[in-house]
Amino acid sequence: MIFDYETLRLIWWAFLGALLIGFAIMDGFDLGVGMLLPFLGKTDLERRVIINSIGPTWEGNQVWFVTAGGALFAAWPMVYAVSFSGMYFALLATLCAMFLRPLGFDYRSKLSSQKWRNNWDKALFVGSFVPALVMGVGFGNLLLGLPFNFDNDLRMVYYGSFWDLLSPFALLAGLVSVSMYVMHGAIYLQLRTDAEIYQRCKKVVLYAGLITIALFLLAGLWISHLPGYHILTEIVPDGPSNPLLKMVKKAEGLWLDNYNHYPSLWAVPAGACILGLVTVFLSLINRPGLAFISSGLTLTGIILTAGASMFPFLIPSSIAVNSSLTVWDASSSVSTLHLMFWVTVIFLPLIIVYTSWIFKILRGKITVDYVHDNDHKLY
Amino acid sequence: MITEGVVELSRWQFAVTALYHFLFVPLTLGLSFLLAIMESCYVMTGRQVYKDMTQFWGKLFGINFALGVATGLTMEFQFGMNWAYFSHYVGDVFGAPLAIEGLMAFFLESSFVGLFFFGWDKLSKGQHLMVTWLVALGTNLSALWILIANGWMQNPVGAEFNLETMRMEVSSFGQLIFNPAAQVKFVHTVAAGYTTASAFVLGISAFYMLKGRDAAFSQRSYTIAAGFGLAAVLAVIVLGDESGYTDGEVQKAKLAAIEAEWETEEPPAAFTLVGIPDQEAMETKYAIKIPWVLGLIGTRSIDTPIMGLKDILLKNEQRIRNGMKAYAALQKIKDSEKPIAPELVAEFEQYKADLGYGLLLKRWVDDVSKATEAQIAEAVQFSIPRVVPLFWTFRVMVACGFIMLVIFALAFAMSSIRKCRQEWLLKLSFWMIPLPWIACEMGWFVAEFGRQPWTIAEILPTFLSASSLTEWDIILSLSTYILAYTCFLMIEMFLMLKFIRLGPSSLHTGRYHFEIAEGAVK
Numbered sequence: 013m014i015f016d017y018e019t020l021r022l023i024w025w026a027f028l029g030a031l032l033i034g035f036a037i038m039d040g041f042d043l044g045v046g047m048l049l050p051f052l053g054k055t056d057l058e059r060r061v062i063i064n065s066i067g068p069t070w071e072g073n074q075v076w077f078v079t080a081g082g083a084l085f086a087a088w089p090m091v092y093a094v095s096f097s098g099m100y101f102a103l104l105a106t107l108c109a110m111f112l113r114p115l116g117f118d119y120r121s122k123l124s125s126q127k128w129r130n131n132w133d134k135a136l137f138v139g140s141f142v143p144a145l146v147m148g149v150g151f152g153n154l155l156l157g158l159p160f161n162f163d164n165d166l167r168m169v170y171y172g173s174f175w176d177l178l179s180p181f182a183l184l185a186g187l188v189s190v191s192m193y194v195m196h197g198a199i200y201l202q203l204r205t206d207a208e209i210y211q212r213c214k215k216v217v218l219y220a221g222l223i224t225i226a227l228f229l230l231a232g233l234w235i236s237h238l239p240g241y242h243i244l245t246e247i248v249p250d251g252p253s254n255p256l257l258k259m260v261k262k263a264e265g266l267w268l269d270n271y272n273h274y275p276s277l278w279a280v281p282a283g284a285c286i287l288g289l290v291t292v293f294l295s296l297i298n299r300p301g302l303a304f305i306s307s308g309l310t311l312t313g314i315i316l317t318a319g320a321s322m323f324p325f326l327i328p329s330s331i332a333v334n335s336s337l338t339v340w341d342a343s344s345s346v347s348t349l350h351l352m353f354w355v356t357v358i359f360l361p362l363i364i365v366y367t368s369w370i371f372k373i374l375r376g377k378i379t380v381d382y383v384h385d386n387d388h389k390l391y
Numbered sequence: 392m393i394t395e396g397v398v399e400l401s402r403w404q405f406a407v408t409a410l411y412h413f414l415f416v417p418l419t420l421g422l423s424f425l426l427a428i429m430e431s432c433y434v435m436t437g438r439q440v441y442k443d444m445t446q447f448w449g450k451l452f453g454i455n456f457a458l459g460v461a462t463g464l465t466m467e468f469q470f471g472m473n474w475a476y477f478s479h480y481v482g483d484v485f486g487a488p489l490a491i492e493g494l495m496a497f498f499l500e501s502s503f504v505g506l507f508f509f510g511w512d513k514l515s516k517g518q519h520l521m522v523t524w525l526v527a528l529g530t531n532l533s534a535l536w537i538l539i540a541n542g543w544m545q546n547p548v549g550a551e552f553n554l555e556t557m558r559m560e561v562s563s564f565g566q567l568i569f570n571p572a573a574q575v576k577f578v579h580t581v582a583a584g585y586t587t588a589s590a591f592v593l594g595i596s597a598f599y600m601l602k603g604r605d606a607a608f609s610q611r612s613y614t615i616a617a618g619f620g621l622a623a624v625l626a627v628i629v630l631g632d633e634s635g636y637t638d639g640e641v642q643k644a645k646l647a648a649i650e651a652e653w654e655t656e657e658p659p660a661a662f663t664l665v666g667i668p669d670q671e672a673m674e675t676k677y678a679i680k681i682p683w684v685l686g687l688i689g690t691r692s693i694d695t696p697i698m699g700l701k702d703i704l705l706k707n708e709q710r711i712r713n714g715m716k717a718y719a720a721l722q723k724i725k726d727s728e729k730p731i732a733p734e735l736v737a738e739f740e741q742y743k744a745d746l747g748y749g750l751l752l753k754r755w756v757d758d759v760s761k762a763t764e765a766q767i768a769e770a771v772q773f774s775i776p777r778v779v780p781l782f783w784t785f786r787v788m789v790a791c792g793f794i795m796l797v798i799f800a801l802a803f804a805m806s807s808i809r810k811c812r813q814e815w816l817l818k819l820s821f822w823m824i825p826l827p828w829i830a831c832e833m834g835w836f837v838a839e840f841g842r843q844p845w846t847i848a849e850i851l852p853t854f855l856s857a858s859s860l861t862e863w864d865i866i867l868s869l870s871t872y873i874l875a876y877t878c879f880l881m882i883e884m885f886l887m888l889k890f891i892r893l894g895p896s897s898l899h900t901g902r903y904h905f906e907i908a909e910g911a912v913k
Contacts, residue, residue: 068508069502075501078464082467082494085485086489087486093858096470103472111464114457115458118454119457122454166558253556352490355494370506389509389512
């Protein structure tokens with residue numbers, strides 16, 4: 013083996029981040045486009061332009077979500093078990109909303125009835141809005157800690173309800189997520205459309221971009237007054253994956269600990285804000301391609317900000333702090349991490365290569381005329 | 392503490408969501424290959440009709456694929472949501488094939504399926520053909536990794552219990568991947584998918600021929616489906632027979648339960664064709680038996696006995712008693728100071744293989760090592776699956792398989808001498824459409840219900856695997872799934888039937904029945 017357990021755990025923390033960022037960048041604009049669909053498309057043809065801008069690619073993009081789930085299962089099985097069974101109804105709502113996406117995209121334009129199409133447009137909105145919101149709310153709750161503990165057999169018991177997840181801070185995190193995906197989706201649409209839709213997108217980018225930055229800053233200020241978590245006992249980076257072997261303390265402001273120890277980390281949230289502004293600027297001066305890259309980097313910065321404040325925590329427990337799951341005690345075994353490392357370094361670049369090829373084939377603007385002329389070939 | 396109700400409801404939910412998902416998966420598996428074959432014909436011959444076939448059957452593929460994707464999402468997340476202890480206890484092993492499935496297969500299939508639908512005018516003929524083959528490859532690789540995960544649940548090789556983390560961990564990926572149970576299941580399942588898709592194309596083409604529509608189109612579709620279907624259904628039957636002959640203790644109990652084989656018979660054992668099994672009395676009434684057949688299928692020999700359920704129960708009782716000792720040693724290890732005394736570890740190691748059998752008692756008593764004789768007796772009775780449901784579902788599955796074999800053989804024979812336009816044959820082909828779905832659903836049931844009372848055979852009882860949710864949580868989620876899936880299925884059937892009725896006219900090429908009939912294009 014070329015890596016020790018400690019390094020593999022760090023690599024898998026990074027890979028999980030990479031998959032989440034991949035999801036945010038690739039599926040994020042699909043979610044944003046889905047949320048904007050009923051508002052930016054005034055006529056059926058315009059809505060079809062919007063849908064077909066992501067029509068051939070949304071399916072592949074959604075796999076980032078599924079794969080992030082699978083990778084979590086393989087590399088961080090306890091995190092997978094605790095978060096998914098704990099936030100049960102939040103996950104159920106996300107799943108039910110996401111069911112509407114494949115059906116909406118595939119079925120909407122199969123019939124010409126306007127009522128049928130309008131209903132699917134609403135379904136696509138729900139299918140994009142709910143996951144975007146819930147994922148943000150979920151992350152907000154991870155920062156707050158979830159109410160769970162482990163018994164002697166390492167069986168997790170969860171003490172919260174669905175409504176407990178909807179605390180003000182978590183909802184704010186949900187709004188950050190919604191607004192950043194709206195911004196990202198609008199920029200993608202700006203890149204792929206022309207005429208009126210293009211102009212409407214510019215306006216959305218401006219507002220959604222500024223709102224994202226404002227909400228992100230607000231969440232940052234809030235978090236400095238929220239309880240954070242810190243490992244008290246000596247860290248054993250290659251110890252067994254048993255979360256009951258350590259002591260943790262919980263106190264206000266601890267989520268800024270990492271930033272205080274490594275001041276250079278402040279570059280991450282600062283970068284997210286600056287890049288957000290750059291995105292808005294690039295969109296305004298009609299450079300949607302560059303704006304899309306900048307927007308992707310903004311999302312990366314926002315996700316990394318949360319990761320950097322929580323490290324090494326993955327899911328803190330708000331009621332039994334010592335049961336918290338961390339990078340050092342919630343992973344798979346060294347051999348599984350090692351195998352999955354190789355699988356990832358082989359297949360992730362391959363995925364990026366063929367996805368890029370597909371986007372290259374499908375590049376160019378989708379126009380109202382194009383949709384009109386290819387009535388039976390498109391969504 | 393987990394209640395019986397939570398476990399029962401979680402099982403129902405898994406069964407409902409998996410059975411729904413499995414309505415769409417087999418068609419996707421097989422149709423993707425049929426599309427690739429049709430498009431290969433187009434690229435090789437250059438004849439437009441093959442392109443139209445690819446596009447029309449592709450439309451139906453798309454309608455089905457959407458629901459396969461939607462219901463598949465639930466499958467990926469349900470382990471964590473409803474089977475949290477399972478996810479923790481075996482995630483180190485079971486999670487890897489699922490993650491590999493995402494990275495290697497699901498990405499491939501989902502990324503290229505968009506180009507399949509929308510890339511016709513943007514790609515060269517060869518490029519598009521490659522895209523179609525990649526979709527077919529992706530769907531089938533996806534099945535491979537899912538069935539490696541499932542095969543491990545049936546026959547858990549290549550993993551060890553870890554005392555420090557209180558869970559199963561991988562000891563050999565080679566064994567996990569080349570698990571004989573997984574290999575057999577994979578080929579049996581994908582072949583079942585090819586059969587399903589062939590029956591679908593065959594039946595609908597027969598419908599067009601019965602209506603006298605689109606002759607060239609439907610006859611070519613019929614011929615391709617007949618050939619591919621005959622090969623597929625033969626493979627399903629031969630490889631299904633192979634599943635009877637795999638490793639693993641729980642697989643043996645499953646085989647005995649399917650056959651209602653109560654006693655260990657003098658080899659070679661007879662096959663019970665039909666009868667009325669009675670689990671209480673442990674006998675099968677009114678049994679009609681065919682001598683030798685079970686022995687031949689189950690062991691490939693005439694002198695190896697097939698163990699009957701009564702003997703399996705005796706063996707299980709011993710293993711449950713050993714499991715209690717393993718559990719007691721494990722508790723001592725947990726309570727002792729570090730470092731753990733080597734004698735304690737040695738004691739645990741001695742009985743470790745039976746720890747799972749000890750955990751079966753958790754349903755009746757929390758401290759397994761203190762189980763009473765009555766509780767042990769109860770656990771022994773529950774250590775094998777229920778016979779009656781397995782006995783019948785298996786027979787329905789096999790009957791469907793053989794009926795399909797006959798129809799595909801006739802269809803293949805008649806279409807190879809270009810005489811498939813017989814009304815009786817076309818009607819048979821049409822009415823065969825539901826059979827593969829019935830067989831697939833029954834097959835899923837036999838495989839998974841036959842594994843009970845385990846989620847991971849001999850390692851983790853189903854009872855222990857569930858999440859710590861309440862009964863109302865699951866009643867709410869289960870009704871949500873049933874309601875949502877049923878609505879979706881109705882919408883899907885509505886669209887599917889609409890496009891089947893329209894036939895290739897739905898491509899708007901101006902070459903097909905309704906367009907010509909209406910004089911829309913000339």
